[in-house]
Amino acid sequence: MHMQTVWITGAQGQMARALYQQTPPGCAVRCFGRQQWDLSQPAKLELPRQNLPQLLIHTAAMTDVDGAEKDPHLAFALNGTATERLAQWCADYGIAMLALSTDYLFDGQATRPYRPDDRVNPLSVYGRSKQVGEQAIQEILGDQAAIIRTAWLYDGGSGRNFLTTMLRLMGQGTTPLRIVEDQWGAPTACDALARVVWALAQQLLDQAHGGGLYHWSCQGQSSWFEFAQTIQQIALEMGLLQHPVELQPISAVQYGAPAPRPAYSVLDSTLLVQRLGTVAQPPPWQQALRAVMQAMPPLK
Ligand SMILES: NC(=O)c1ccc[n+]([C@@H]2O[C@H](COP(=O)([O-])OP(=O)(O)OC[C@H]3O[C@@H](n4cnc5c(N)ncnc54)[C@H](OP(=O)(O)O)[C@@H]3O)[C@@H](O)[C@H]2O)c1
Structure with a gap:
């Protein structure tokens, strides 16, 4: 079989790990972390010219939404x-590119799920910096190139995301846990998204x-509050x-996070389902959450 080579940025990130775990047969995958490519200093970035991949999947980003408000320079450098440097490198060497982007490009004023051609109007530095990368x-x-905007990502791994943070705080008996109830989105499991990324990559x-x-x-x-309630309910059921x-x-407003976030950023996945068929049919978020939690090791 002719092997196809795929490189992935953001080696230690939750999406890169999910993608690596699902490497399809016939693909040779190499992941690049900040030790290999430090994306915070794009001008100094030295990219290879030989033995190149057919496809670059770009997941690395400054994903700390509140941190980006404090350090816009770093956010715009990375995102x-x-x-842009990676896109130019792909263009120079005929490499296809698939990049991940975010629901935070939207301002949250919509009353139905956002479609890819809806007008963007990011509220935060993070959103604006990701918009620059997309453009x-x-x-x-x-x-x-393909760009997939996604939202509210989590996995059951050792990193920090809403699921792992909630389980840690709940396990420590932190009470009451104050959770935002007036922001709406769709919690999305990295492994579910990874299946779709690979289908489009193919x-x-x-x-x-x-x-x-x-x-x-x-x-x-879901709101963040309902997401937390559901996490707790499944965690209790599962012991x-x-x-x-x-x-x-x-x-x-009471929570007072430094970065403004859209009040509503549900995404409409229809276009990708039309393109890829049933493999891209999104599972209900509660079902995907349960599957991730069932695969988690017992809490310490
Ligand atoms: N997380 C979400 O809820 C969410 C929602 C919508 C869209 N997205 C998008 O989805 C993609 C994947 O997100 P994720 O949740 O997998 O993010 P993540 O877990 O935070 O991983 C991001 C990766 O970027 C790397 N990175 C940070 N600074 C770097 C630098 N200076 N040089 C090189 N690499 C650097 C990080 O490396 P280290 O491990 O070394 O820090 C990390 O591996 C991102 O493009 C993000 O914008 C995420």
Whole structure:
């Protein structure tokens, strides 16, 4: 079988790990972390010129939404300029590119799930910096690139995300847990998204097009508060947690995070389902969450 080579940025990140675990047969995958490519200094980035991949999947980003407000320079360097450098490198060497982007490009004023061609209006530095990266990819690579905007990602691993943070605080008996109830999105499991990324990657590798701008998240919608309630309910059922803690719904204003976030950022995955078929049919978010939690080791 002819092996196809795929490189992935963001080696230690939750999406890169999920993608690596699902490496399809016939693909040789190499992951690049900040030790190999430090994307915070794009001008100094030295990218290889030989033994190159057919496809680059770009997951690395400054994903600390509140941190980006405090350090916009770093956010724009990583999410904007470094992404542009990678896109230019892909264009120079005929490498296809698939990049991940975010629901935080939207301002949350919509009353139905956002489609890829809806108007963007990011509220935060993080959102604006990801928008710059998206635009660079589209201008430089056009149809040679695919961008998937996704949302509210989590896995059951050792890193920090909403699921692992909630389980840690619940396990420590932190009470009450104050959780935002007036922001709505779709919690999305990294392993569910990884299946879809690989399906689209295959189209790019087969040069069956696949390029373009897409949305994909798990099905349904939730507030952070409902997400936390569901995590606790499943954890109690599964014996991951022995005792419930009190969950206190609060507003985003009361929570007072440094970065503004959209009040509503549910994404419409239809275009990708049309493109890829049933493999891209999003599972209900509660079902994906249960599957991730069932695979988790017992809490310490
Ligand atoms: N997380 C979400 O809820 C969410 C929602 C929508 C879209 N997205 C997008 O989805 C993609 C994947 O997100 P994720 O949740 O997998 O993110 P993640 O777990 O935070 O991983 C991001 C990766 O970027 C790497 N990185 C940070 N600074 C770097 C630098 N200076 N040089 C090189 N690499 C650097 C990190 O490396 P270290 O491990 O060394 O820090 C990390 O491995 C991102 O493009 C993100 O914008 C995420």
